[in-house]
Amino acid sequence: MKALVEARDLTMRFGGLVAVSEFSLAIPKGAIVGLIGPNGAGKTTCFNMITGFYRPTSGQVVLDGQDITGLPPHLVCRAGIARTFQNIRLFGNATALENVLVGMYVRQKTSWWQSVVFWPAALREQETQRTRAMELLAAVGLTDMAAEKASSLPYGAQRRLEIARALATGPRFLLLDEPAAGMNPQESQELMAFIRRIRDDFDLTILLIEHDMKVVMGVCEHIAVLDYGVTIAEGSPAAIQANPKVIEAYLGEEALAHA
Amino acid sequence: MNRSLHIILNCGVVGCLGILLALAERFLDGYSIQILNLVAINILLALSLNLIYGFTGMFSLGHAGFMAIGAYVCALLILTPDQKATLFLLEPAYPWIEAAHAPFLLAVAAGGLAAGAAALLVGIPLLRLGDDYLGIATLGFAEIVRVLANNLPRITNGALGFKGIPAYADLWWNYGWCLLGLLIVVRLLGSTTGQCLKAIRDDEIAARAMGVDAFRLKLLSFTLGAFFAGVGGGLLASLLTTIDPKMFLFTMTFNVLMMVVMGGLGSVTGSVIAGAAVTMILEWLRFVENPITVGNLTLPGIPGMRMVVFSLLLIAVILFRREGLMGTREITWERMAAWVRRGRTA
Numbered sequence: 001m002k003a004l005v006e007a008r009d010l011t012m013r014f015g016g017l018v019a020v021s022e023f024s025l026a027i028p029k030g031a032i033v034g035l036i037g038p039n040g041a042g043k044t045t046c047f048n049m050i051t052g053f054y055r056p057t058s059g060q061v062v063l064d065g066q067d068i069t070g071l072p073p074h075l076v077c078r079a080g081i082a083r084t085f086q087n088i089r090l091f092g093n094a095t096a097l098e099n100v101l102v103g104m105y106v107r108q109k110t111s112w113w114q115s116v117v118f119w120p121a122a123l124r125e126q127e128t129q130r131t132r133a134m135e136l137l138a139a140v141g142l143t144d145m146a147a148e149k150a151s152s153l154p155y156g157a158q159r160r161l162e163i164a165r166a167l168a169t170g171p172r173f174l175l176l177d178e179p180a181a182g183m184n185p186q187e188s189q190e191l192m193a194f195i196r197r198i199r200d201d202f203d204l205t206i207l208l209i210e211h212d213m214k215v216v217m218g219v220c221e222h223i224a225v226l227d228y229g230v231t232i233a234e235g236s237p238a239a240i241q242a243n244p245k246v247i248e249a250y251l252g253e254e255a256l257a258h259a
Numbered sequence: 260m261n262r263s264l265h266i267i268l269n270c271g272v273v274g275c276l277g278i279l280l281a282l283a284e285r286f287l288d289g290y291s292i293q294i295l296n297l298v299a300i301n302i303l304l305a306l307s308l309n310l311i312y313g314f315t316g317m318f319s320l321g322h323a324g325f326m327a328i329g330a331y332v333c334a335l336l337i338l339t340p341d342q343k344a345t346l347f348l349l350e351p352a353y354p355w356i357e358a359a360h361a362p363f364l365l366a367v368a369a370g371g372l373a374a375g376a377a378a379l380l381v382g383i384p385l386l387r388l389g390d391d392y393l394g395i396a397t398l399g400f401a402e403i404v405r406v407l408a409n410n411l412p413r414i415t416n417g418a419l420g421f422k423g424i425p426a427y428a429d430l431w432w433n434y435g436w437c438l439l440g441l442l443i444v445v446r447l448l449g450s451t452t453g454q455c456l457k458a459i460r461d462d463e464i465a466a467r468a469m470g471v472d473a474f475r476l477k478l479l480s481f482t483l484g485a486f487f488a489g490v491g492g493g494l495l496a497s498l499l500t501t502i503d504p505k506m507f508l509f510t511m512t513f514n515v516l517m518m519v520v521m522g523g524l525g526s527v528t529g530s531v532i533a534g535a536a537v538t539m540i541l542e543w544l545r546f547v548e549n550p551i552t553v554g555n556l557t558l559p560g561i562p563g564m565r566m567v568v569f570s571l572l573l574i575a576v577i578l579f580r581r582e583g584l585m586g587t588r589e590i591t592w593e594r595m596a597a598w599v600r601r602g603r604t605a
Contacts, residue, residue, distance in 0.1 A: 051468060053464075053467075053468070072467070073467040073468050073470075074467050074470045074471055074472045074473070077467075077468065077469060077470030078470050082468075082469070082470075083468055085465065085468075089462050089464065089465035089468075090462075090465070091457065091458045091461040091462055091465065091466075092461060092462075093457070093461055093525075093587060094454065094457060094458065094461065098454050098457075099458075101451050101454045102451075102454050102455055102458040102466065102469055102471065103469045103470070104451060105451050105452065105454070105455045105469070105470065105471055106469065106470025106471070107470075108451055108452075112447055112450060112452035112453075112479065115446060115447070115449075115450035115451075115452065116442075116443050116446040116447055116450070117446075118446075122450075126450060126451060129451055165469060166469070168469075169469055169470045
């Protein structure tokens with residue numbers, strides 16, 4: 001199967017520190033792939049390189065055959081890559097609906113001055129944006145909270161809102177940075193079904209960072225393991241759980257118990 | 260609430276304002292009318308700075324600079340060539356400066372455009388800077404404008420400035436521009452693009468990750484804000500009929516900033532209320548500068564006393580209501596309808 005996204009030998013150096021070294025990963029279209037590793041292993045650095053927040057010291061990011069290395073974040077997003085953040089970064093003062101609307105901007109066709117002068121096409125587009133944003137809120141189960149301030153939403157709802165906002169940008173490839181963080185077992189169970197559902201409904205390819213092994217093993221079809229910036233293993237969940245290097249570096253006895 | 264009702268209500272408000280202005284023009288004395296004129300200009304200035312600082316989160320202290328550009332361009336265009344020939348005492352003006360002439364509407368717009376162009380020019384390098392650095396850099400920009408005004412005698416008549424600028428800026432022009440500014444800013448902020456401006460203010464990193472071209476939108480907000488600062492400067496020049504470089508010291512920026520902070524960073528309604536209130540309070544406070552007689556004790560008048568009183572007032576606002584009068588809230592028709600409904604059920 002042809003890869004939708006490909007990281008080729010991505011290396012990120014901060015001064016003398018090599019945060020990530022020659023990270024390579026080919027993600028086939030429609031896959032859900034996990035990126036795991038101990039704290040400080042360089043997982044989020046990988047995300048930041050793929051989404052344009054860091055320019056990799058060397059290596060390439062290729063999306064659907066197009067080299068997007070070094071593009072600024074907003075152009076990476078326009079190319080079809082969206083992300084969420086480890087420490088939720090919503091626009092706290094804005095309502096849930098307004099948060100999603102910000103995500104719609106990147107696909108907006110009319111210009112700001114057209115809204116100012118009551119240009120019909122701009123007014124129509126604003127209407128469709130609102131309808132679409134409400135649909136997205138419905139898709140993540142937040143219809144009732146559309147008018148609530150984002151910062152006043154419960155934690156789980158904030159996580160889902162961040163995903164809805166990312167979906168609003170019309171991505172092909174979605175990066176989730178610890179989507180299950182702070183969730184109880186019941187919630188993470190639901191999250192797994194939710195991730196699969198949005199993958200199918202929105203025709204997505206997903207890469208996720210996660211520490212909750214139940215979620216990773218349950219939802220990912222393919223897993224890469226980082227340790228000190230080096231990819232120490234890659235493969236199916238079963239292969240990863242059985243890999244002695246991974247167990248030593250990260251999973252420990254707990255994962256063995258699950259296996 | 261549907262859109263046509265909105266439009267009807269808004270037109271009603273504008274109509275009422277028109278009637279009030281006509282009445283004011285007819286029955287009020289020149290001093291009161293002058294204050295009403297200043298109210299309109301100050302609201303426009305507060306609004307323009309609020310767009311930059313309150314809504315987009317760019318701490319800009321360059322407002323006096325943009326106003327100066329607008330004021331000089333507008334004044335040069337509405338002064339007649341004959342007036343200019345007698346005005347330029349130090350050195351004669353460049354022939355193209357002396358010949359330039361335009362009707363008031365165009366002159367004010369040109370003042371705004373010149374200020375906007377300047378904002379675009381300085382914004383491209385400066386808007387990459389973070390909060391405090393941007394403040395310092397824009398402060399420097401305003402100072403450069405003032406120094407240039409002082410030292411380009413063939414364009415600005417140096418420290419003497421201009422006198423006898425035609426007083427076209429009446430209530431209608433001032434409130435007309437003020438309403439136009441309000442309309443554009445409110446429409447912009449209500450659009451998805453406006454949401455993105457606020458998103459940049461709240462979390463620029465998240466906004467960029469969501470595909471928002473933060474730099475471009477910041478530049479847009481900065482330029483548009485500077486445009487209306489320039490318009491406000493142009494109107495002020497015609498209202499006061501005299502300008503000179505000393506008018507555009509940092510205190511000018513500070514006055515506008517004070518209105519924005521008092522009204523609430525990120526509230527259009529706040530800027531309107533504070534723009535009007537601060538202007539009127541500053542005038543009203545002039546009485547503290549006159550000699551005051553309490554019983555048989557006579558206090559001598561102290562010039563500048565009203566600024567002391569006013570600063571105390573500002574400190575009180577910041578102490579007891581740090582987010583300003585309105586915070587980021589707005590008074591909208593929906594809110595008013597909700598109040599009315601609550602009033603009925605209670």
